[in-house]
Amino acid sequence: MLFSSITFLYWYLPVVLVLYYIVPRPHGSLLWRNLLLLLASVVFYAWGEPLYVLIMLGQAFVGWGSGLALNYLRERNEQRCRQCSEPPQSEPTQSKHRQGETSQSEPPQSKPAHSELLQSEPRQNAQGKSELLQSEPCQNAQGKSELLQSKPCQNAQDQVEHRQTYKTAKPDLATKVVFIAAIVCELSALLVFKYTDFFLNNINMLLQSELSLLALALPLGISFYSFQILSYTIDLYRQKVSVQKNPLYFATYVALFPQLIAGPIVRYADIAEQLTQRKHTLNGFANGIRRFCVGLGKKVLIANTLGQLAQIAQSAITDSEAAIVEQSTLFALLFLVAFTLQIYFDFSGYSDMAIGLGLMFGFKFLENFNYPLIAKSITEFWRRWHMSMSYWFRDYVYIPLGGNRKGKVRHILNILIVWMVTGFWHGAGWNFMGWGLFMALFLLVEKFVFARIQKRIANRESAKISDKKPSRAHTLLSASRVHALLLAFVSHIYLLFVVMLSWILFQSPDMQAATATATALIGMGADGLAGNASLYYLRDYAFPLIIAAIGCTPLPAKLVKMLRSAAASESSFAVVFKVSLTAVEPAFIATMLLLVTAFLVDGTFNPFIYFRF
């Protein structure tokens, strides 16, 4: 079931909301509400995948069962240590930071390694541990709704507490065996359903064999919920979270419908407390509504509209059987621009809806997007785009591989591996792997080339300024500011260009299509720079493109913030702003709901790009 559907909006959601809020809470327990959420989530999933719901529940059972087993083994291990009157095989938390520790059993505490993958500011590497842990999520949450600002910091503190509380003993062999078995089981469904045919195809191609393909339909959201279960098992093994003994609560975590199909990838550590204790407030619910409506608008009004343009343009370039065939530079550009905006509004809109729905049910999910299209480098882009996935790969793949702690060659290799896996996660195809490596290439260039150049220039300029007389220094400072502005502009253009180029690999069904798009882009297509059709569609979609281009920046949010500040001020116009704000929000919600409903009732074009992942 799609959030952006009549079925969800007008049948499923009202029924679930009403039932949820009339279910009693004996002694404040959320048991019945969680049970209702679980049942509702099963219905939600079964609506699209009636039989595959068993796979999802089976996976949840495996995750829960392996958690119990790991916990039992850990307790037994601790007990044995105590009985033998030996000091437990433990060590103070701080000692785990010593250099060279690479065991997978160790938690990912080495902050510089985190930063290497996703942070660019070297200053932060020097900060203290707890600060480092919270710095990034906090930064990413800034600028978002007030409700969401505090949570990441709280989560980071929780993580530290968990670590201090639960990290007591090193795992024994049995624990390691159970852990590996659990990981294999939890990955098996994903591997079978998503990757078997890819491997069979390649074996057939290499060995000229004729192994028959499984041709299995991909269970919805399997990439997302598998990763969530994995995060629980790994964190439990690393003793970062406590075990969840209640299967109902664990199944609720896995199946929770707001984030089940397309994320954000919510880690158990981030939601464990909310499963048993969460607040349902009027403001929280209202904020949830607002966020949900923002997401609906982004998805249905903008992403779907631009999706049509992307589809027309791509088929015009790559499909000779399409109604409109025109291999021109303008169409290639239109495709790349429209797809960039479509995928952003599509996915971030869905994340907004998920976060909004979570708020309506009392949950606070982490942010998943932070205006990625305003970034000035690929490194920054990935700190802002699909953050829950980026952090997942950072913490569960990159750090265990050794991050940047094993020398430059290994560091480069680790980055390549992580991004190849990231690409592969998006789809079982060489093009996705190529897309991941394409991203990795630019990350490496930024890390090892651009950063050094930038540092050298900065050093030279600061040296120049300090050498000169005050008046001359002032002129140089101004010039430096201009230079910085120019650099920011060029960096932004570079980012957009690289990201758009990357979609050629990402979105092309085969290499032939990718080549056709690239050829058209550089003006080598059959229709040169532009044709009648591309000019028509440029005119036709000009306004939606402009709306989307503004909408993907923080400008609208800044405007609202300014209004809020004005309303909270003591100026004589504050009342006017207050009244305006009071009227604007409900008007916005009503407009979004009515427009989205109109588009859903009348339109048939309603794809969701991340469903196939």
Place this chain on the structure above:
Amino acid sequence: MHTTKNIHAAKTETSANALCTQKADFGKSRESLNATVGCRSWQALLNIFIFALIIGGFALATLLLPRAEVLVSERRKPAELPTLNAENLTSAHFMKGFEPWAADAFAGREELRGLRAFTVFNVFAMTDKDGLYFGEAGAGKFEAIKRANFIKTVDKVEKVIFNLNSTANESEMLSYYYAIIPDKSIYDSRSLPGFSSALADSLLQGRLQGATQIPLADALVKSDFYRTDLHWDQAELAFRAQAGADTVPTRLMRYMGDDVQLARMRQVLNSASINDVGAFSGVYPGQLALNIPADRLRYVSSPVVEAMDVSYFDAQTETFVQGSLYDLDAAKGRDPYDLFLSGASPIIIIKNPDAVLSGKDDATGKELYLFRDSFGSSLAPLLACGYDKVTLIDLRYIDYRLLDKYIDFKPGSDVLFCYSSQIFNNPTVLLVQ
């Protein structure tokens, strides 16, 4: 229940804040904070109320209001809800059918469709929606040529020609012609991405070699088409012919007939009168959900036209039954364009008694076999003015292998394949295997 508690709590909070602000010793900042908190609670309540009103209101209205049996503006029946049974549930057939049913049964569907059209055309400032556009020639649908489909249709036409030739000997050969009716988007000055005559010509290179192509693109102007429908206006074609223009019927006759036939046609057209049936709103205003001023539904009449003898093939009895050229009852039905020859029928024969029975000198003895789609219904009465007999064949409703069974093709006659770009883009509709 819990919401009520929250609401109550929020109200209490608001009142408390209000009380607090009344106390003089509180500083301005405190007052401001309280006001903000209170304001937010009211704001939250208002937001929740609006959300509940819209979601709940529409959901209840959809449940309680009676469902339309026909979606009039879209000229179709609403989607049906699949039966709720185990098989449909496990196969997800029920779920897949639920969304279209829910969308079609949605309360206020028409108004919401209008809202979407307004947003697309006025807010997004676009000129098309779901492949339908509103341009200088009114509303229309982009019918850009799909190369593979176009070739398949041409293959089918070639097959029909081959089949007709295989049953006739050399001296009895028929004369073959074909004409493509262009999509009216080509007459829009903004170069809409619709039909392309140049592309059609390039795809026809080396094809249909035994047939003569009759170009129609330059014989039409945008005013020949209804602004609300895809079809051409028969009266407009006749008007322009009266004014001496080379319009579709005269263009076709110039290629297929001789001077006598052309003169006969012109004579009838010049003396024809135009009858107005009433307002006509074609398929597009409903599909676009736009308020487009209605066209007029008109037909050409003259003593010659009125005397024409029309018989329709009845597939049930496999016989021909008498009918009329213009069906005024059908004009009041769901598709008023059925005025012309009562709409779709596999075979229709129009005899021109003026030529056959009167024994006048201008009787040509020539017959035309018109392979046609719905455009042919309004064109045939005009073409019949120049022929003794016109047989309309709609291959969408009869298999081409059955034609010999019901039609006796007269040697030396003309055969015209006259299809719109829609048919060329949808070869599967033609019953030619």
